[in-house]
Amino acid sequence: MEFFNWCIIWLMILLSLSFPLRSxxxxxxxxxxxxxxxxxxxxxxxxxxxxxxxxxxxxxxxxxxxxxxxxxxxxxxxxxxxxxxxxxxxxxxxxxxxxxxxxxxxxxxxxxxxxxxxxxxxxxxxxxxxxxxxxxxxxxxxxxxxxxxxxxxxxxxxxxxxxxxxxxxxxxxxxxxxxxxxxxxxxxxxxxxxxxxxxxxxxxxxxxxxxxxxxxxxxxxPGWKKKRHRKLFVIGIVFGLAFLGLIMIVIFKLQTRRKLKSMEKQSEKDVAFDTFWVGRSKMPSASMTRTQPYLEHEDVP
CATH class of the missing domain: 2.60.220.50 (Chondroitinase Ac; Chain A, domain 3)
Incomplete structure (x- = not known):
């Protein structure tokens, strides 16, 4: 988010410098x-x-x-x-x-x-x-x-x-x-x-x-100069907004990729399950029981 805020600040500075000048x-x-x-x-x-x-x-x-x-x-x-x-x-x-x-x-x-x-x-x-x-x-x-x-x-x-x-x-x-x-x-x-x-x-x-x-x-x-500056100003705004949108897309993709890597690392730490197919779907299957069942009270018939 800090990188995103700095991008907005620099964009505002560039726009303020691009206002058309009058003769x-x-x-x-x-x-x-x-x-x-x-x-x-x-x-x-x-x-x-x-x-x-x-x-x-x-x-x-x-x-x-x-x-x-x-x-x-x-x-x-x-x-x-x-x-x-x-x-x-x-x-x-x-x-x-x-x-x-x-x-x-x-x-x-x-x-x-x-x-x-x-x-x-x-x-x-x-x-x-x-x-x-x-x-x-x-x-x-x-x-x-x-x-x-x-x-x-x-x-x-x-x-x-x-x-x-x-x-x-x-x-x-x-x-x-x-x-x-x-x-x-x-x-x-x-x-x-x-x-x-x-x-x-x-x-x-x-x-x-x-x-x-x-x-x-x-x-x-002489108004053609004003029109030219106005046109350049509009083009600058369009390119600035496009550049800002590109930065936002890159940031979104980076954050998504970071989350995926974090989920992959977490999945590697967990116990792997066997899988079997049900129709066209692949389902997890536990091959063994890790905890054996036992009775809490042995005197119960």
């Missing part, structure tokens, strides 16, 4: 995108009071954020559902549902400008447009932008992202790609719908990239 675009040098997003939200609340609903409000950032732009708008949820929103670099069509839904929501828009490559990097790709993003929050009466983040569910057309300024890519026949950054540094690369437009069905940060000069040919969808 990530990690910020370096302490530039954290999440911290920046939270700062812009808090700075907007501190710098502006009683903003008008439906009006885009520009946020005057500190001097050390020169080159970066931010703005926000408060919208009634009913109008947002029926009319959508068209602010900054984003066109949000009608029939988009904010979750959780309240009476009013606030959307913060970001344009990182020349700070883009400091906060976001994509391996084997080069940014050729500023990183732009938008985040949605609740908007209670007490504050313009609440702390609760919202998500969007699009029932109609997707959200359009416009990039008016895209740098010229080096080389000929270089295909530009859309990149969407998610939480934790994850990203997804997709095709552009036009020369300067991308689409999405959720919130986040976006930009345009081209393959780096030394990078391999771009893949239309």
């Amino acid at each position: 990530c675009a990690q910020a370096s040098n302490g530039y954290d995108p999440l911290s920046l997003t939270n700062f812009l939200r808090d700075y907007a609340n501190a710098s502006l009071s009683n903003p008008h609903t439906g009006t885009l409000n520009n946020i005057s950032l500190p001097a050390n954020f020169s080159g970066m732009e931010a703005s926000f708008v408060r919208i009634l949820t009913a109008k947002f559902w029926s009319r959508g929103a068209n602010f900054s670099s984003f066109y949000i069509p009608p029939r988009v549902i904010p979750i959780p839904s309240g009476r009013r929501l606030a959307i913060v828009f970001e344009n990182l400008g020349n700070w883009s490559s400091l906060y976001y990097k994509v391996s084997n790709y080069t940014l050729v447009a500023p990183v732009v993003g938008f985040m949605a929050y609740d908007s209670p009466n007490a504050t313009a932008i609440g702390n609760q983040k919202l998500t969007f569910t699009t029932e109609g057309d997707p959200i359009t992202i416009r990039f008016p300024h895209i740098d010229a890519a080096e080389g000929e026949n270089v295909t530009r790609k859309c990149v969407q950054f998610g939480d934790g540094g994850s990203f997804e690369i997709t095709n552009m719908i036009s020369e300067k437009e991308c689409i999405t069905r959720g919130l986040g940060h976006f930009s345009v990239v081209v393959p780096s000069p030394s990078a391999p040919a771009p893949e239309p969808w």
